[in-house]
Amino acid sequence: MTENHTDHHATDDRTAHRARRRTTDTNLRRALRRETAGTLALLADEDDFTTMRQYETFAFDDHARYLDHAEDLLHTLTTHGGHTTVALFDPEDYADYCADTALDPDHPASRARYTAERAATGPRVTYTGQPLTTLVPTLIDTAVRRATWEYATTLLAETGPCADCGQDIGRASFDRASQLLLLLLDAAGPGTHRLVCSVPAEGDQLIATLHVTRESTGPARMDSSEGAEFVTVLAAGLALNSPGGLVLRTTTPGDRDRLHGWRLHAGQLRPLTEAQVFDAYCTDARTGEPIAPEPRVDYRPGFLLTPPHDDTHPH
Numbered sequence: 001m002t003e004n005h006t007d008h009h010a011t012d013d014r015t016a017h018r019a020r021r022r023t024t025d026t027n028l029r030r031a032l033r034r035e036t037a038g039t040l041a042l043l044a045d046e047d048d049f050t051t052m053r054q055y056e057t058f059a060f061d062d063h064a065r066y067l068d069h070a071e072d073l074l075h076t077l078t079t080h081g082g083h084t085t086v087a088l089f090d091p092e093d094y095a096d097y098c099a100d101t102a103l104d105p106d107h108p109a110s111r112a113r114y115t116a117e118r119a120a121t122g123p124r125v126t127y128t129g130q131p132l133t134t135l136v137p138t139l140i141d142t143a144v145r146r147a148t149w150e151y152a153t154t155l156l157a158e159t160g161p162c163a164d165c166g167q168d169i170g171r172a173s174f175d176r177a178s179q180l181l182l183l184l185l186d187a188a189g190p191g192t193h194r195l196v197c198s199v200p201a202e203g204d205q206l207i208a209t210l211h212v213t214r215e216s217t218g219p220a221r222m223d224s225s226e227g228a229e230f231v232t233v234l235a236a237g238l239a240l241n242s243p244g245g246l247v248l249r250t251t252t253p254g255d256r257d258r259l260h261g262w263r264l265h266a267g268q269l270r271p272l273t274e275a276q277v278f279d280a281y282c283t284d285a286r287t288g289e290p291i292a293p294e295p296r297v298d299y300r301p302g303f304l305l306t307p308p309h310d311d312t313h314p315h
Contacts, residue, residue, distance in 0.1 A: 038077055039124065041089035041115035042070055044136045051091040055106040067132055074127050084127040086135060087119040088143050122146070148206050149229040152236040155201055159239045173239035173267075177231045179307040180269055181210075184248065187303040188260075190216045191252040197230060199237035199244035199264070206244075208233035237264045247280070248302075257294075262302040271302030 043049040049063045060066040077084045089111075097114050098105040123146040125139045156170035185193065193212040198205065210230040214220040237244040244264040251257050261272040261280055272280065278299040282291045293299070 038084045039087055039115055039119040040070060040074060040077075040084065040127075041087045041111075041119060042136070042139070043089050043091075044140065048089065048091050052089075057106050057108055071132050075129070078127060078129055085119065085124040086127050086139055087115065087122055087124040088139060089115070090118075093118070145208070145226075145229055148208060149232055151204070152199075152201075152206055152208075152229075152232045155236045156232065156239055169239050170235070173235040174231065176238055176267070176307060177235035180234065180305050181227075181231055183305045183307060184246075184269075184303065185212060185214065185220045187305070188214070188248060188250055190214050191250045193220075193251075194249045195230065195246065197234045197237065197244065197246045199233055199240075199242045201236060201240060201242060206233045206236060238267045241267060245280075247277075256296045256298050258298050258300055260300050260302045262305070269302070269305050271304055274299055274301045277301065 043052060043063075043066065046063045049060070049066060052058045053061065060069075074084060074086070094111070094114050095105055097103070097118070098110055101113075103110040103113065123139070123142040125135060125142055127135065130138075156174060159169040159173070161167060162169055162172075181195075184195070191214060193210075193214065195210040195212070197208045197210075200206075208230040210222060210226050212220050212222045234246065236242070242264055246262045246264070246269060248260045249257055250260075259277055259281060261277040262269040263272060264270075278293070281299060282293050283289070284291055
């Protein structure tokens, strides 16, 4: 073999080696990307979008087009196999954040840093390919639930000790709310249950919803975060002696739905009568006008719920 042939083969080997290395590097980067999480903070509200337009570095001028680009980006991130979450971008909170951290709010890096830090602890939704028309309402509902939970937690923390016995009212109310929920689900039996607790608190209305599934055998199944939020709101109502209420709707295959109701009074859940449950569901809350009963629904009284070692007393 001549020297030229040897050099030619050596060059081909080096070229093939570099090509294999590039392919390996590309595959490794793709593998690493699949293990990298990403977050997009979304301006879901058009007013929030308009507020962000005050910054010259904010590139968008049309909310609908902005959402289209956001959806395209989410789809691209998902096709690459990475874990992607979506959070809400709050312009007022962002401005406060930049002021507290001495960051220039009119800079993309500041918005990226805000997104990373706020998304780590704030409400967010995992993107799995769902359209924005589905994702945005879910995200807003998640944010409202988080705000309700945080507010209810603050109310419990501020109740302080009982003037008579020194017991921490917030902790005692949370424990009692947990007991009441367990008693209620035990009495409700098998089925798919939807509970709604409504508590007026200092000019606000706290509302928590809990979805529970229970088979004929075995424990009740629920989302742990949703359960904690529900118990916290109920506990706030108990601690504040709020005139709130709780309703339960149970669905079982082949049967009519069952509706039960309770009112919060003196730190307890007092069962409503069948007539009171009917009136609550069949009366327009705004106008007071009657509403036609739902088909295939039975309106029933609430269950008597008495926790063991009940030591309820006025605060």
